[in-house]
Amino acid sequence: MKNSTAVILGLFMVLAFGVFGWYFKQSRQQQQTVKVVGYATHEFESNLVKWSVTLSQRVSMSGTEEGYRLMAKKLGSFKEVWESTGISADEFKVFPITVNGEYGNGGQVGYNLTQRIYLLSNDLEKIEQIAVNPAVFVNAGLAFDNSQMEFFSTDLEDIKKDLLGAATQNARERAELIVSTTDLQVDKLLSARSGVFQITEPYSTEVAGYGVHNTSSPIKNIKVTVSAEFSLK
Incomplete structure (x- = not known):
């Protein structure tokens, strides 16, 4: 037993x-792997413009009621002039009037009424011509306290997807170049992590850890990196 x-x-x-x-x-x-960073860039043109303008009217301490009437007249004139341009707007947004006190050396001297308007349009060239030289509005007695154009692309998400694929392919090519002097071969993609997108004007070196999205230029350059790890065989 x-x-x-x-x-x-x-x-x-x-x-x-x-x-x-x-x-x-x-x-x-342990499994042999190689880690690389892939890179891809693409230049594209915007197909949507956002034009923002601000109308204003200064009035005395007792002139707020008259100020509202004058602002309504300015808004009506703006709409009439806009319709005369024949440029279609996908969206026409008018914000409420804001009233802020104006002050001098002796204290408050009156009020400043402001109203913001923005337009969205696919006609970038015509909007840009008017924004740069707004003679048609000036001739109607309208002056803008602020005028700003922002350019966007409605295809941006598709552009980003294609760019991620290109950056991942670039990562594989770099991995293959790294192991080209050995008897190993790049096999499967084990992991991949995308960096932030940097959308800038052409030939810009601007970068930021949280990403960049430049809206001041109608032609843009988009860049992205992909950190990838591949197995070797």
């Missing part, structure tokens, strides 16, 4: 050492 128990214990010990040895060997045979 004792001999049988000793034999069984011996077999278990041999089996245990065998399993331990196998796991030890596997742990030493």
